[in-house]
Amino acid sequence: MIVLQVLLFIVAGAVVFILARGLFGLARGADPAHSNAMMRWRIKLQALALVLLFLLFVFSSDA
Numbered sequence: 001m002i003v004l005q006v007l008l009f010i011v012a013g014a015v016v017f018i019l020a021r022g023l024f025g026l027a028r029g030a031d032p033a034h035s036n037a038m039m040r041w042r043i044k045l046q047a048l049a050l051v052l053l054f055l056l057f058v059f060s061s062d063a
Contacts, residue, residue, distance in 0.1 A: 001059055008052045011045055018042045 022038030025031075 011049045
């Protein structure tokens with residue numbers, strides 16, 4: 001279970017990093033296609049984080 005917690009924190013950190021990189025790139029006037037690609041990666045990482053969170057809840061239940 002500790003592995004899932006560590007993976008969840010890593011993925012959550014990656015989501016924040018990708019979000020910041022995409023937003024700063026867009027604000028800086030970088031290529032919009034690059035910012036769009038960053039946002040697509042963010043969505044994929046958020047989905048992975050939700051799956052990990054679900055698994056963490058399932059494996060930590062006492063039922």
